[in-house]
Amino acid sequence: MSRNRLHLPLRPTPGTLVAAAVVALALVVTMATFLPDGRHRDGALTPATEQEYAATSGAPGPGTVDAAARAEIDRVLADSPDGTSARTTLAGQAAQLMRCAEFEGQRYCLGRGWTQAEESEVQARAAASASRRTTATETTGDLSDADFLAQRAALDPAEREAAERAELEAAARSVAKVVLLRHQVLGEPLPAGFLERHPEARATTTAQTTSARQAAARPKLIRDYPRRSTVLLPRRTSEQVRSYWCGPATMQMITWGWSHRQRSQKHWARRLGTTTSGSAISEMVRVVNQDTGWDRDSRAGRYVVLDISDYGYKKWLLLTMRHIEDYRAPMVYHPILLKRFYPYLDDDASGHFQVGRGYDKRGRKPADVGYFEPWNQQRFDPSEPYINRVQWRSAYRSFRANQAHPHQNIGV
Known part of the structure; x- marks a missing residue:
């Protein structure tokens, strides 16, 4: 009659334990490297080690009006003139109707757009331009400062506020493009934390190597x-x-x-x-x-x-x-x-x-x-x-x- 052998579990050697630990660590790193990242609009899996780069080709899409931008818009609208005070001198109209907001360190003035000038300078230039206009100039269809001020002053206060809010909200949604253009063309540094606040300005880099991303980050020259x-x-x-x-x-x-x-x-x-x-x-x-x-x-x-x-x-x-x-x-x-x-x-x-x-x-x-x-x-x-x-x-x-x-x- 044959006897059954009793098989006892083998004691793992130190070398076996080290090898197993290395394999387990590699699996953890591999899984962590491709965790979903909701920051990307395409919903792709994004390497966790990926650095964020500003887009250098194409343009950012529209952003959102966050709490800080909303508060700034409300501040500017709080100074909107009533129907009587809007009808005053050109200098007075410019001061009341061409007010400015700050988004990401960039200044947007109503009726003028993005500008590097101070608010008082924008208003003074508009008043001076409006007063210099003569009927002898042949006009081809660009709205002058004088006519812009007259049109805005003639609006009902509620209608004017609605127009101003729409203009400022559109500006807040497009500020990432302004910041990027000044960065790419003029070489200005991006504000601290800008890419975190504006994911629409980030480059899509999941398919690129680090060296390729760094090379692409250099702004183009003529x-x-x-x-x-x-x-x-x-x-x-x-x-x-x-x-x-x-x-x-x-x-x-x-x-x-x-x-x-x-x-x-x-x-x-x-x-x-x-x-x-x-x-x-x-x-x-x-x-x-x-x-x-x-x-x-x-x-x-x-x-x-x-x-x-x-x-x-x-x-x-x-x-x-x-x-x-x-x-x-x-x-x-x-x-x-x-x-x-x-x-x-x-x-x-x-x-x-x-x-x-x-x-x-x-x-x-x-x-x-x-x-x-x-x-x-x-x-x-x-x-x-x-x-x-x-x-x-x-x-x-x-x-x-x-x-x-x-x-x-x-x-x-």
Whole structure:
């Protein structure tokens, strides 16, 4: 008869214990490395060791109006004038109606957009600009400071407050783009904790190595861009049909380029709230955001009225290159029409809108920018020369025309 052997459990050796511990630790690290991270809009699994980088291509999507931004909006609205005090001198109207809010260290002024100027300076410039306006200036449709103040002053207090709240909330949602542009183009550092507060500004880096992310974090320079780039087809252009409709004509061409459908300038005049005094640049960017897809994250993001008062020529040109080549989206140029900047003009004219849509570095020659020009002076005075819609002109002169405008801003 055979006997059953009794098998006793083997005592693990120290080497076996170490090996088991290493395997277990590796499993824990592997699982922790790919924990879900709700901060990313695409819901992807994000390495826990991933560093956060600001986006260097594309544009951030809209953010949220957090508690701090809401409190700042309420502070500005608390100073909204009543129906009587709004009707006063130009200086008084500017002080009451062009109030400013601070979001992420950036200043937004009602009716003016993002600016680096102090609130008192913005108000003083607006009052001075309004008082200098003369009826002798040929107007093409850019709303002047005097007309903006008159329009806002005439509103019912409740209606004015609603308009101001909507404008400030839109600004708060778009502040990440302003901060990023100043970081990428002007080299300004990001505010402490900015990427935590604004996940919409983070780069999507899960598929990149650390070295690739660090390389991509370097802002692009003029030399990094191709020699020439354009957006929008040159055949989709039109001249303004009324002397004060440069805004509707510019909007017609921008939206036509997106939807491939041409709607009438009368339609866009209604959307912009255009009067015989013209259109406001704040309304231009609002309608681009609401009526096209140029504001998608994959394009330019939400359009803003960006202050360029502290931009030099090369930074302005870099901004144009970034918008055209990286965003693949048109710009709302906001120059003043003076003969010294635009040789095709027969007379000096007012502030104006154009469709920025290209650049050409031209090798060793001075760079050009491409734009659609809605103004054709011959339409309103047959004795004056015809102006073509598709223009390629000196980038430096376009920059100077933008800087010479009292507002010193641009729609991007």
